[in-house]
Every structure is written in C-alpha cells, then in structure tokens.
Amino acid sequence: MAGHFRALKPFGTQTFPDKPQFSGFMKPCRFEGEVQNLEVQGNIPDCIDGTFYRVMPDPQLPPFIDNDPWFNGDGNVSAFRIQSSKVHFKQRYVRTEKFLREREAQRALLGKYRNKFTDAVAFKVRTTANTNVFYFNGKLLACKEDAPPYAMNPRTLETIGLEDFDGQLPCLTFTAHPKVDPKTGEFVCFGYEAKGDGTPDVCYYSFSPDGKLLETVWLVAPVVAMIHDFAVTENYVIFPLIPQTCDIERMKAGGEHWQWNSNIPFYLGVLPRHGANSSDVKWFRAPNSFPGHTSNAYEDSEGRIVFDLPVSDKNVFFWWPDADGNAPDPHTIRADLVRFIIEPKSDNLDLGKGKIILNQDCEFPRVDDRISMSEREHCFFNFMDPSLGTEFEAIGPVMGGGYAPYNAIAHLNVKTGSLEKYFPGTKHMVQECVFVPRNEYAKEGDGFVIFLVNNYGMMSSELHLVDTNNFEKAVAVVLLPIRLRAGLHGNWVHGQDLALIDN
Known part of the structure; x- marks a missing residue:
C-alpha cells in the first residue's frame, strides 16, 4: 500500500487554496x-x-x-x-x-x-x-x-x-444520523460500506438505552452507494440509497470515492426493525433522483409506511460529477418535499415518483423528536425563497462556496399545508435548525427553533431563537464574536x- 502514498510538500508558507470553499464566509474558522x-x-x-x-x-x-x-x-x-x-x-x-x-x-x-x-x-x-x-x-x-x-x-x-x-x-x-426511539429509548443505527471501502454490505444494529447491543442484521445493497440518512418507524427501518456510487478500482487510480450515476434507480431498502434476517429486506425503486435528509416516517392504519423527505431531480453533490464529467449548475439545484407510500409486504417494488407535498426548495427537515417515528403535524426546515428580499448581488462576493444557501427557516403544517417563514434579514443565510419543546408537557410543535445564521454584512455568526407560536419574529438573537463557517x-x-x- 505504501506505493500509493503521496510525497509531502516541503515546509513553507501555508495558505488555504484560492477556491470558493475556502474563501469569504467559508474561510476556515480554526477557533x-x-x-x-x-x-x-x-x-x-x-x-x-x-x-x-x-x-x-x-x-x-x-x-x-x-x-x-x-x-x-x-x-x-x-x-x-x-x-x-x-x-x-x-x-x-x-x-x-x-x-x-x-x-x-x-x-x-x-x-x-x-x-x-x-x-x-x-x-x-x-x-x-x-x-x-x-x-x-x-x-x-x-x-x-x-x-x-x-x-x-x-x-x-x-x-x-x-x-x-x-x-x-x-x-x-x-x-x-442515528435515531432514538422516543418511546423505548432504543438507539437505532446502521453502517454502509460496512466491511470496508467499496463493499456493498449494510449492517443494521441497535442498542438499548444503557448501551447493550440488541439487533444486528447484515444486508447486501443492490449497488455500492451513499446512504447518508435513514428513517425508522415502529416496525421498520428504511434505507434511501443516493445514486452516488463507489468503485474501488477508480479510487486506487487516484479518483473520487463517489461518482454520480444517472442510470440507476433511487433505491429504498425496507427491513423489519425487530427479529429480521438478511432475506427480509426489500429494495423498492423510484426514478433516479437525489434523496435528501429524512423528515419523518410512520405506519398508517393500513400498515403502510408514510415516508417524507426532500428529493431533487439533480445531483446535489455537483462536485462529484458523473463518469462523463457532467454536473448541474449549482444555481439550478432545488429539492421538493416528497411523500412516498410504501407497502412493505407488497411484491410490487416500483414506487413511482412519490407525491410532492411542498413544491418549494427546502432541506434539513426537523421534527419534534418526542413524536419521531409516529404520525406528526409539524415540520421545520431550511428554505430558499428569492422573493423575500435577499441582497444576492451584495453578499455573493463574500459568501464562499461549496454548499447550498438557504435564506429562511420554514414551518410547515403537514396536515393543513399552511406554511410560515422566518426571514432573518437581507444579508443573511440560515444553517440547520433544531426544535426545542416549551416544556415536557407541551403539545407537538409547541416550543422554539434554534439555529445559526450567517450575517454576511458583518461577516459574523448569530444564534437565532424563534417561538413557534409567533414564527415570523425572533424572540432573541445571540451575537457571536467570531464567524462560524457552514456546519x-x-x-x-x-x-x-x-x-x-x-x-
């Protein structure tokens, strides 16, 4: 293996590359x-x-x-x-x-x-x-x-x-993205490329609240692909495979770990959560697309899995193009919030495109973790709405690059379709939020969302707190004396x- 290693550069002045991902607000913090x-x-x-x-x-x-x-x-x-x-x-x-x-x-x-x-x-x-x-x-x-x-x-x-x-x-x-069952405290996990780089093996496992191993099931995925996030219901786990695929020979030749493949489906692996073995997994298929972070999944009264997540028709990780070097213009990438209905006992593995439940650009969905894995009403996520008044021309030169910017946090009532937006300012972008319940007895979605905000006018970071009962205005803005690059x-x-x- 030593023959693959690169010679070290000599000591000297060390500066970060003159690239967008190391410039402007994205310059490393190192604090x-x-x-x-x-x-x-x-x-x-x-x-x-x-x-x-x-x-x-x-x-x-x-x-x-x-x-x-x-x-x-x-x-x-x-x-x-x-x-x-x-x-x-x-x-x-x-x-x-x-x-x-x-x-x-x-x-x-x-x-x-x-x-x-x-x-x-x-x-x-x-x-x-x-x-x-x-x-x-x-x-x-x-x-x-x-x-x-x-x-x-x-x-x-x-x-x-x-x-x-x-x-x-x-x-x-x-x-x-491990999950905790809010009812049992079970810690639900998995690993892909679980036997090493380029292997198709997926290992599902879980732990008791005090750290004792409970379940282990080994699976073989239909392709060696990225599984960044997954979803858990009371009785199932769902593995969305992103069509970024790995080839070990490409890596040995000095190439990238990931390469976009537009010729394969978007696979969703469904496995019984308890007492399963490798033969119990089913690999459902949807048209080629890029699944984002999971919002929530649950089982309805008919035993079907209801699974919500943002989905894009383009390669969101555009810096890893396809085999011919094709990649989308980052400005054209967007994701809708999509719902898939999966019948886990069906032999029909074709899911179709799913149903769009929010036809607006969104990502990083979060729910009230107290009702995770069951039906929920409220969802919070990053949102891009150019009509809100962001001064793109003014902040563009200092934003840096390599990530998708979002200018608002949104609150969607999944049942009624009502949508609220919190817009932090014309020279601001938001990072992922978390939900904090008002107290342990509060109803679902009653509390606060907390998130970092990039203030490009001041080239500094802020922590914003928004009350879900008055979503369009922050109850507090916390000022940081340093700049924190995108997390x-x-x-x-x-x-x-x-x-x-x-x-």
Missing part, C-alpha cells in the same frame, strides 16, 4: 476556546434549558489536494449552553487520529475525500468526525459515516476516544439530561 455570556438582543425565555451542539468541517491546516471539497475538513464542535436566559459558548476540535497526526506533522496528511489511496501516510482510522454530533448514554458522539464515532465529554468537549460501544460495534462504519448537523440536549455531567 478553539470559550466565551461566557454572549451578547443577547431580545430575551431568551427562562424555560429554555439545555445545550445546542453542532459540528462543522473546519480544516486546521491547508489541504494538499487540489479543489478539496469543503466537507473534508476536521470536525470542530460548537456547544451553546442556554440556561437562565444566558448563553455560554464553547468550541473544540475532535481529536481524531488524523487531527493529532497532522498537528504533530504541521502539514496535511489526508488525501482525497474518503480515498485512502491518496493519503500521504497510512491511517488506522482516517475519519474527520465532522458530520453530526449526537448525545447518547452520557457521551457526545462526533459522527461521520466512514468510521466509528469519536466520543466526547458533553461538558468540556474533550475527546475521550474512538467509540466502539464496549467492543460491541458490529461493523467498521457508523451512520451520521452540517447538530442536536439539542436538554438540561435534565446533562445534569449529572454538569454536576
């Missing part, structure tokens, strides 16, 4: 530290008590790969502790093997995104742990779907180490769950 008592405009309700965790790809050193994609950076975790109407901020890098070895070498050692054959040195675990951060069983898990997660202390953000769940992790990979995912952890750690 570690804490700031107490952030400035607050407005008033944070006393009932909000917990921590908003999020992670961003944030390279500590310039890459040696030309045109490195923006989400190949090191995982840098932010924590916003909200209590007694005050906000304290803390941020630390995940101490992955990559991060520590590159810090020691003072230069980049990792090569192309998920291609070990382009690395400068051999890694045992080459993950950047930069895609999601999730709380489970007293630990904060920094996840990226190519490896096990790294565990962190939720209070200090110190890295504990690679998490193998006391030696129980059944495969080599771990999803960036990927995050989650809210209630103060009562952190109480033992905080003490």
